[in-house]
Amino acid sequence: MIQPIRSVVIVGGGTAGWITAGTVAAKHHAYSEHGIKVTLIEAPDIKPIGVGEGTWPTMRNTLRAMGLSETEFIRECNVGFKQGAKFAKWVDGSDDDFYYHPLVLPAGFLEGNLAPYWLLHGQGQSFSEAVCFQEALCEHSLAPKLVTTPEYEAVANYAYHLDAGRFSEFLKKHCLEKLGVTYISDRVTKVNSAENGDIASLSTEQNGDLEGDLFVDCTGFHSLLLGKHYKVPFVDRSDVLFVDRALAVHAPYLNENDDIVSHTVSTGQEAGWIWDIGLQTRRGVGHVYSTRHTDRERAEEALMAYLEPTIGRSVAHNLSVREIPITSGHRAHFWQNNCVAIGLSSGFLEPLEASALVLVELSAEMLAEQMPTCRQSMDIIAKRFNDTFRYRWDRIIDFLKLHYILTRRTDNTFWTDNQDPDTIPDSLKELMELWRYQHPWDHDFTNRREVFPAASYQYVLYGMGFKTESEHIRLTEEEIAFAQRNMYENQQRIRQLVANMPTHRELVNKIKEYGFQKI
């Protein structure tokens, strides 16, 4: 007897739960009798953890696919634009030490590689400055688009900074009013198994037993279904990534119309780093650090020292500081029987490259696109899902580790320990060996499950001051002309955009007043 998948039950209503609900409901027409029924159950008194306030550009498609208006999203979720990340004090810790990982690809990237030419002849300028115009927009706090640019379209590729709490509420409203998602506010008291080990139903306090064909665990660190019920082991990766604690604050702007920084600023500290993101009405700032290398008191002092120059001593010291434990790692697998974990229930890493929300989006997308039609085909899809996401977690861990291994900082063993070869995954060691002799390029990342493009590795490697051996590399006249043309045009584009783009704050104010058009 074929057992069709007619109903998906999502447990947990943070951003992971609602992104999953919205993505599945939109794709599978939850509002229709012939669609897949989507139910989300959320305990009434659980506060979402509220981490994950930075996105990838993928979020634009995720929101569009759910049928959301970008104007409303920006107005209601305190959204600021994010045009990449600025890494300060990661190379040697000096005051003028910084590099960018912008979201716009290097000039001409789809036709050729500028890295070889830049390494040989471009030394007056940083890599990101020489090949990409976005750093200039960021340095001037300019917007990535105009008020005349249609919703979700860009002049310069962009992502968002958002208020996670408001984002959940915003998605919830849309899921319930427009997408036909059923909502139950209740506590799950028991998981009831079927004979084959599947979850047959969830017992609740007030709504009886909730049946479903597929269950999604979005219960955050509790990992109620995958971790507690199925006891899928947690793979601890703190041997690679040392950060295990965060101290987070919401910092006010001193004036309502202060510039909004249009990128994430990540500033290296003694034993970790500080994130700084700009929303419309506040900044989100946090210090993530390794408790093996420093203690809470010193970490909090560092956070205050970071905040004081912008908001003053008394304001900084009166902020309420939230402490969040981080265990870097992920479950051994993510889909077991008829249960799949999405979000913190599947794992968590330090927020260095905003991997939390993008993993939620990628998981929800794959679940929606490859939704098994029936129980009989589910195990095959589950295996594929597990292979894909295990691959993705490994690649993300490699990429995060890359940020640490090229540092010249020696002020704390946090930095020197990070360079210990025993802490570097073999897959990353192999790539580093390769890149000693040749420049990162697309063929290093041919897997369709890839998360970071070769461009991202170029930005971080060359931003950190890495040198690919170039003495033996010969460039043809054509390659030289290609590089010179693209780098020249990039400088032209910088001048033109810096002269014409509105500031980030001006654009946000215009969106509040007029909004974007859809076309």
Added chain:
Amino acid sequence: MSKPVLVDSKTHQNVRVKYAPSVVVTPIGRNCPVIVQEFQHLAAEYPIMITKNQSTGRFVCVALFGFEEDENLFIENARWQSSYVPLNIQRQPFLIGNKPTASGKDEHVVLLDEDDERVGTTEGEALFNNRGFPTPFMDKITSILRALQVGYEVNDKFIQRMLDLDLISPATFEIKFDNGEEREIQGLYTINQDRLRALDSTVAAELHGAGFLEPAYMMLASLGQMQKLIDRKNRVLNANG
């Protein structure tokens, strides 16, 4: 920078305006905002398009005069070479202003750009007669401004209804001029003809009742003027070449 002032029978008792709409005094760029009520006149001369206001991103209806930012192919020797000049040009050097009233609601008033070279005291049309009453000329100006005021409100409703029905689409023109130059004209929108034709009859009847069906078709008809605009451009290029 000119600073328009409120028109007043005392202040402007002796003021005269050398009024000739077809004579161009202030520079006019490649388009100007137009209102639904004048579409019929416009469609015989210019492409009527929708574009975005650069500072608000909102859609506005415009008549198109050229391809480059400051290009106006209808002006030769400082005169309009067309039989109909848009109301938004005809109103010059007057304009509409808003004056707050006691009730809290703005009142529309007539302003005059006194720095405009057409404004003086010796030549042209008087604004007020000896007894301080508006002259027929002033009445005409007032009625143009009132038509524009009402027209912008109708425009907004027209555009909103078109947007709600998903009837506005980007219109991209790939143009090749006689000198070999190829240009892709972006940032223009028009009515989507296929979707307009496919409208359900009750919706079409509702649009007709609201007076929106006719301007939608007139916009489409005016697209025929695009080729004439290209011809004008080619004439200029050939004359200069």
